[in-house]
Amino acid sequence: MGNVPSTVKHCLSSEQLLLDYPWLKSWLLEKKDTTTHGYPECVKIVEVGPRDGLQNEKEIVPTEVKIQLINMLSGTGLSVIEATSFVSSKWVPQMADHSDVLRGIQRAPHVRYPVLTPNLQGFQDAVAAGASEVAVFGSASETFSQKNINCSIDESMVRFEDVINSALEKHIPVRGYVSCVLGCPHEGYIEPAKVAEVARRLYELGCYEISLGDTIGVGTPGSTSKMLQSVVKEVPPQALAVHCHDTYGQALANILTALQMGVSVVDSAVAGLGGCPYAQGSSGNVSTEDVLYMLHGMGIETGVSLPKVIEAGEFICTALHRRTNSKVAQAQSVKF
Amino acid sequence: IDSQCISPVLSDVAAIDTTTHGYPECVKIVEVGPRDGLQNEKEIVPTEVKIQLINMLSGTGLSVIEATSFVSSKWVPQMADHSDVLRGIQRAPHVRYPVLTPNLQGFQDAVAAGASEVAVFGSASETFSQKNINCSIDESMVRFEDVINSALEKHIPVRGYVSCVLGCPHEGYIEPAKVAEVARRLYELGCYEISLGDTIGVGTPGSTSKMLQSVVKEVPPQALAVHCHDTYGQALANILTALQMGVSVVDSAVAGLGGCPYAQGSSGNVSTEDVLYMLHGMGIETGVSLPKVIEAGEFICTALHRRTNSKVAQAQSVKF
Numbered sequence: 001m002g003n004v005p006s007t008v009k010h011c012l013s014s015e016q017l018l019l020d021y022p023w024l025k026s027w028l029l030e031k032k033d034t035t036t037h038g039y040p041e042c043v044k045i046v047e048v049g050p051r052d053g054l055q056n057e058k059e060i061v062p063t064e065v066k067i068q069l070i071n072m073l074s075g076t077g078l079s080v081i082e083a084t085s086f087v088s089s090k091w092v093p094q095m096a097d098h099s100d101v102l103r104g105i106q107r108a109p110h111v112r113y114p115v116l117t118p119n120l121q122g123f124q125d126a127v128a129a130g131a132s133e134v135a136v137f138g139s140a141s142e143t144f145s146q147k148n149i150n151c152s153i154d155e156s157m158v159r160f161e162d163v164i165n166s167a168l169e170k171h172i173p174v175r176g177y178v179s180c181v182l183g184c185p186h187e188g189y190i191e192p193a194k195v196a197e198v199a200r201r202l203y204e205l206g207c208y209e210i211s212l213g214d215t216i217g218v219g220t221p222g223s224t225s226k227m228l229q230s231v232v233k234e235v236p237p238q239a240l241a242v243h244c245h246d247t248y249g250q251a252l253a254n255i256l257t258a259l260q261m262g263v264s265v266v267d268s269a270v271a272g273l274g275g276c277p278y279a280q281g282s283s284g285n286v287s288t289e290d291v292l293y294m295l296h297g298m299g300i301e302t303g304v305s306l307p308k309v310i311e312a313g314e315f316i317c318t319a320l321h322r323r324t325n326s327k328v329a330q331a332q333s334v335k336f
Numbered sequence: 337i338d339s340q341c342i343s344p345v346l347s348d349v350a351a352i353d354t355t356t357h358g359y360p361e362c363v364k365i366v367e368v369g370p371r372d373g374l375q376n377e378k379e380i381v382p383t384e385v386k387i388q389l390i391n392m393l394s395g396t397g398l399s400v401i402e403a404t405s406f407v408s409s410k411w412v413p414q415m416a417d418h419s420d421v422l423r424g425i426q427r428a429p430h431v432r433y434p435v436l437t438p439n440l441q442g443f444q445d446a447v448a449a450g451a452s453e454v455a456v457f458g459s460a461s462e463t464f465s466q467k468n469i470n471c472s473i474d475e476s477m478v479r480f481e482d483v484i485n486s487a488l489e490k491h492i493p494v495r496g497y498v499s500c501v502l503g504c505p506h507e508g509y510i511e512p513a514k515v516a517e518v519a520r521r522l523y524e525l526g527c528y529e530i531s532l533g534d535t536i537g538v539g540t541p542g543s544t545s546k547m548l549q550s551v552v553k554e555v556p557p558q559a560l561a562v563h564c565h566d567t568y569g570q571a572l573a574n575i576l577t578a579l580q581m582g583v584s585v586v587d588s589a590v591a592g593l594g595g596c597p598y599a600q601g602s603s604g605n606v607s608t609e610d611v612l613y614m615l616h617g618m619g620i621e622t623g624v625s626l627p628k629v630i631e632a633g634e635f636i637c638t639a640l641h642r643r644t645n646s647k648v649a650q651a652q653s654v655k656f
Binding site for chain 2: 217219220221222223246247248249250252253255256257276279280281282283287290293294296297298299326327328330331334
């Protein structure tokens, strides 16, 4: 059997592959067996470790360490790495070096480095530092919006509209985040319809993708399913991503549920960086390693090398003097 | 970011859904903490602590609590007090207390101590069988046949375990057909339920699905249980997959007791608390009280001077 270049294999439909490589038929049939029925063939991982992960780590990480982490991640096959956040250093000291980080990284071809830009000022600073993709961060909870970014959901949409319009003028794509999609630390239960509404507004403003975040990790396959049923009425599943927190250990189960409902973009953080600011000592982001292990075990293509991500995780955990949150990395680090 | 928040009441955000399509309405939890969990803990637990743990679990709504193992104390010192534990617990009505009985001697000791349900422990891996119980799979089946026949004569139900169903620490990949064969043999010998164990936790929804597709050809899904280890963080995803394939019995351990003997420092059993949180959040009935299981978990972790492996218990123990 000959070799199929990974760039060809990655995310091509099986019909197209058969036309180009007729000898692939039996290989593909075998692959279809391993890809469990009802799941996408490919999943895009959005690596949020350097931003969302580090933002929630107590220890301030030196700029050169952040740069090295991103450079290592750039060599793993990841196609999207959220690099930093152009938020005021008064609010998020960890991200004070945003311009230095963005300018300092070695940008790999075929990898995008979105940055958070909460407002027009942040956007302009990001562009000045060379940003070619940005993200805005809304909420499905009114109270969380007030406490987190000091304005109502409606007010935040006005700010985002400014950012998005400016970005689109410069042909800079914008990703939209919705937080608290399965629960809010202040309000508790969040109506799926509210999540759908906020997602729709961001999508209509021009965000190409909406990442739905279970900010406090309380979601289950039940609430994930209900929420997505509402959201897909307003935003096509191909434009959705899930950003699951593992605070209650539910992340992989929730991701699995989302995949079954047509979502094929998953946010995760190397080494499960970033605790939960709302439950001290508890975990936050799901580990990229654990997500990759699951997806690869299901025959789902990601284009990402698990061993290389584990390596990047070991690097940052050593730098942070902390243990990895990834169970895969933990298990791999000991001899069977 | 303001970190001062009011703790959301779990019920507000968790159990809000009716049964999600394609899942069973009810799931039976088989609590294996006192046996499988403690067996893999380094610290020897005093008999009275084991008894108190089981008594606390008996008040949670759990209907099956694996109490102990009638294995030689030479091999498993943690279970040396098996008869005292079984005699010492306060048996709640509607709760069953199966015990492991690897051979006829163990079975007879178990019956003498009042056992009313037993379990035998086979393997889908030849090498694991040799290293774990010092005999081949075929030889183990002969032993189990003796136990099962004696048990059935006394109307004592027998549960069968199959280990290494998704991978073996020695052999690596295990053929689904082999798992199906061993499960079938135990079922045909008379086991009422077969618990399929991912002993080293390497399984994923992909391999879980493939394995179960083979097994259900030989054993009806209603007679199957999954015993998932969380060593690679895959347990809940694997359980979800099994439920979608018609399995409705799940083994788990309070506080995720029991590390992985094959990956030191790594976790083993999936936590009962985390499983319950997921199932209740899906509107699936279990009859078990999550807060009471968390309480039992706190008790045993204090006694063991260790942190819980349950993420739910961890999150609940801190103020939001």
